[in-house]
Amino acid sequence: MAIAHYLQNIDWLVEFSESVLAYPIVLSIHLTCIALFGGMILVTDLRLLGLTFKSLTITDVVTSLRPWKRVGGTVMIAMGLPLAACDAEKYAPNPFFWTKMITLGLIGVHALIFRPIVYSRTEELDRSPVIPTKAKVAAILSLGLWTTMFVMGRLIAYWD
Amino acid sequence: MILQNAIADVLNNTEWAFALAECVHIGGFAIGVGSIALVDFRMLNLGLRHETAGRILRYTEPWTLFALVFVIFSGFALYMSQVDIYLVNLIFPYKMYVLVAALIYNFTVHRKVATMENPPPLMSKLVAIVSLLLWVSVVFGGIFTGFLV
Secondary structure, eight states, X not given: OHHHHHHHTSHHHHHHHHOSSHHHHHHHHHHHHHHHHHXXXXXXXHHHTTSSOTTSOHHHHHHHHXXXXXXXXXXXXXXXXXXXXXXXXXXXXXXXXXXXXXXXXXXXXXXXHHIIIIITOHHHHHHSSSOOHHHHHHHHHHHHHXXXXXXXXXXXXXXX | OHHHHHHXXXXXXXXXXXXXXXXXXXXXXXXXXHXXXXXXXXXXXXXXXXXXXXXXXXXXXXXXXXXXXXXXXXXXXXXHHTHHHHHHOSSHHHHHHHHHHHHHHIXXXXXXXXXXXXXXXHHHHHHHHHHHHHHHHHHHXXXXXXXXX
């Protein structure tokens, strides 16, 4: 709680949370990234499940969207930090916020597990006559994790 | 009037209904705008280059339509729950104008150029940029509706 109190009272964060324009602009960018970046995750996962974009190889979809997902993810997190920090005392006891953060951690674990065996081996997946189970598992878990992340983000506002 | 009361009643008096409507609204636009953005990224030559913009549009159009239906219905329910507030809101009418412009643009100019066999590259890029700007403006309009009352 002391940390939350300290964070929330940093000068520029106080100004940020009281500003008429900066706060909603940062929030809008955060949400725009959800749309741009969310669409790319959805396409990647649905392609891994073999449900769409079948005229493109898995390699095409994964590698051509990878840099944009990185940009989107970075901007999204960069915008999320001040949004949470400027209201730290309200976020610190909020169970939805912590569920969201744990989900974010699990997304990291997902990447650690599946990058070496799925996302970095797309050519192998493309050569396989049927899409291997490990790729489908990775896709379903990814969809589940990102949906949880999104829903928890929205629910943060509903806890008091 | 009766419909408005019924919708407002459910959204304002059940603990989860408003949150659910908001989740559907934002989740829907994420998929709707996200799927349009994939076509735009291709038109800008920024991704999925092994496929034409026209084919990407054909793949994603069902999701776009499906998602937009959800966005509009949930948005209508959210509007109905607090009509008085929206009627005096300074930003909300602009959000609606831009939304209508974005929808018309998406299914006319954007669709036409995305599905062209060999569109002039500059035209294709310009059309994609306008599309992204219009949809991002709708998102900003939505957030600002909540902040500048």
